[in-house]
Amino acid sequence: MSTPQLVVHRDKELMAQAAAARLITKIVDAQASTGSANVVLTGGRNGNGVLAALAAAPARDAIDWGRLDLWWGDERFLPEGDPERNITQAEEALLDAVPLDPKRVHAMPASDGPYGTDVEAAADAYAEELARAAGPANHGAVPTFDVLMLGVGPDTHVASLFPEHPGVRETERTVIGVHGSPKPPPTRISLTLPAIRSAREVWLLAAGEDKANAVAMALSGAGEIQAPAAGAQGRARTLWLLDTAAASQLPRSLYPPASA
Numbered sequence: 001m002s003t004p005q006l007v008v009h010r011d012k013e014l015m016a017q018a019a020a021a022r023l024i025t026k027i028v029d030a031q032a033s034t035g036s037a038n039v040v041l042t043g044g045r046n047g048n049g050v051l052a053a054l055a056a057a058p059a060r061d062a063i064d065w066g067r068l069d070l071w072w073g074d075e076r077f078l079p080e081g082d083p084e085r086n087i088t089q090a091e092e093a094l095l096d097a098v099p100l101d102p103k104r105v106h107a108m109p110a111s112d113g114p115y116g117t118d119v120e121a122a123a124d125a126y127a128e129e130l131a132r133a134a135g136p137a138n139h140g141a142v143p144t145f146d147v148l149m150l151g152v153g154p155d156t157h158v159a160s161l162f163p164e165h166p167g168v169r170e171t172e173r174t175v176i177g178v179h180g181s182p183k184p185p186p187t188r189i190s191l192t193l194p195a196i197r198s199a200r201e202v203w204l205l206a207a208g209e210d211k212a213n214a215v216a217m218a219l220s221g222a223g224e225i226q227a228p229a230a231g232a233q234g235r236a237r238t239l240w241l242l243d244t245a246a247a248s249q250l251p252r253s254l255y256p257p258a259s260a
């Protein structure tokens with residue numbers, strides 16, 4: 001696992017724009033070297049902010065959108081098209097504006113889809129889709145994610161893995177159903193920490209004063225059960241993309257020089 005690297009930006013808008021620029025370069029480089037790219041999206045305001053910034057980025061179409069596979073770190077288990085679904089918000093922020101290959105947009109099942117309201121069956125189906133996409137060179141039962149993005153909750157949750165909840169303790173499965181989520185809606189589908197940790201790079205997004213305590217806790221030695229964000233590490237890189245407000249409670253020793 002990789003030691004967390006921190007980059008602190010002036011405010012959440014600049015963090016989103018800088019993260020979007022970073023994502024363009026990462027995808028373009030992956031496509032240049034392997035012919036495609038696998039990226040895992042996250043829900044929430046910071047995650048959608050990065051997608052909206054990417055949609056507006058001048059270099060946006062350096063990405064070969066037809067050779068990009070998109071996955072989700074978690075999804076709210078609601079009917080297709082529900083405005084609260086992460087994919088619905090991602091479509092509004094970016095996906096509807098770019099020429100993706102629909103076969104390479106891997107939505108997590110909706111609650112009115114082929115598995116009905118059986119969230120465990122829906123989670124198992126997504127795990128099977130990931131396993132089918134995993135080649136022999138991949139680590140475990142998921143494809144090599146070039147970048148896996150995660151918003152960080154004020155309680156240090158990432159994806160739909162919440163402190164002290166069963167999901168954060170899962171060590172075998174790659175995808176689980178989540179019940180009783182403290183963040184509404186209560187029923188969700190989520191990647192697990194083993195799936196998250198198979199990514200080449202994990203980028204954690206946190207902006208705003210309401211994240212300062214969670215950022216400080218996750219980076220100051222808390223365990224992953226108490227602070228799931230602490231367990232979200234990439235094989236080659238773990239990058240915390242922050243704004244100054246979210247970094248404001250970090251010990252000075254962890255605080256990098258603020259970037260522009």
Ligand SMILES: O=C(O)[C@H](O)[C@@H](O)[C@H](O)[C@H](O)COP(=O)(O)O
Pocket residue numbers: 042043044045046047074075076086150151152153154157158159160183
């Ligand atoms: O489905 C979700 O709600 C997200 O995937 C969740 O993990 C989110 O990323 C964090 O709660 C941060 O959300 P904000 O960026 O809105 O604070």
